[in-house]
Amino acid sequence: MRMSLAQRVLLTWLFTLLFLIMLVLKLDEKAPWNWFLIFIPVWIFDTILLVMLIVKMAGRCKSGFDPRNGSQNMKKKAWYLIAMLLKLAFCLALCAKLQRFTTMKLAYVFIPLWALLVGGMVELGYNIFYVRRD
Numbered sequence: 001m002r003m004s005l006a007q008r009v010l011l012t013w014l015f016t017l018l019f020l021i022m023l024v025l026k027l028d029e030k031a032p033w034n035w036f037l038i039f040i041p042v043w044i045f046d047t048i049l050l051v052m053l054i055v056k057m058a059g060r061c062k063s064g065f066d067p068r069n070g071s072q073n074m075k076k077k078a079w080y081l082i083a084m085l086l087k088l089a090f091c092l093a094l095c096a097k098l099q100r101f102t103t104m105k106l107a108y109v110f111i112p113l114w115a116l117l118v119g120g121m122v123e124l125g126y127n128i129f130y131v132r133r134d
Contacts, residue, residue: 003052015045035098039091046091050084053077079123086116 003011018041025031026038057077089112096102097109 011048012045015041035095039095042091043088046084046088050081053080053084057081079119083116083119086112086119090116 019039022031022033022038022041026033026035057074060074090110093102093104093109093112097104097106
């Protein structure tokens with residue numbers, strides 16, 4: 001299950017374009033759609049990424065795999081999984097707030113996004129300033 005760079009870029013652009021078109025139609029009040037329907041392209045794209053990530057992580061469970069070779073790689077994949085789940089939580093909370101299913105404050109809706117951004121900054125700082133001592 002390997003995609004070339006061109007396929008990944010095309011898939012990303014396609015789902016982004018679909019999401020933006022649906023968002024513009026909703027904001028212009030041309031389409032009286034539910035907010036959860038507007039985010040369907042985002043969730044399809046995230047589902048594809050999650051399936052690919054889980055398949056790669058499950059590949060470590062096959063026989064003959066040496067766990068010492070990929071411990072750093074597994075930490076990175078675990079961070080990607082957590083990041084995807086935080087993004088999913090933010091999108092669901094945002095849709096629930098916009099659809100008025102909940103009366104939660106907007107600050108609480110953004111907590112998963114803030115956690116994702118802080119985690120991304122920590123990972124970036126770790127990758128920039130980490131000096132491997134061999």
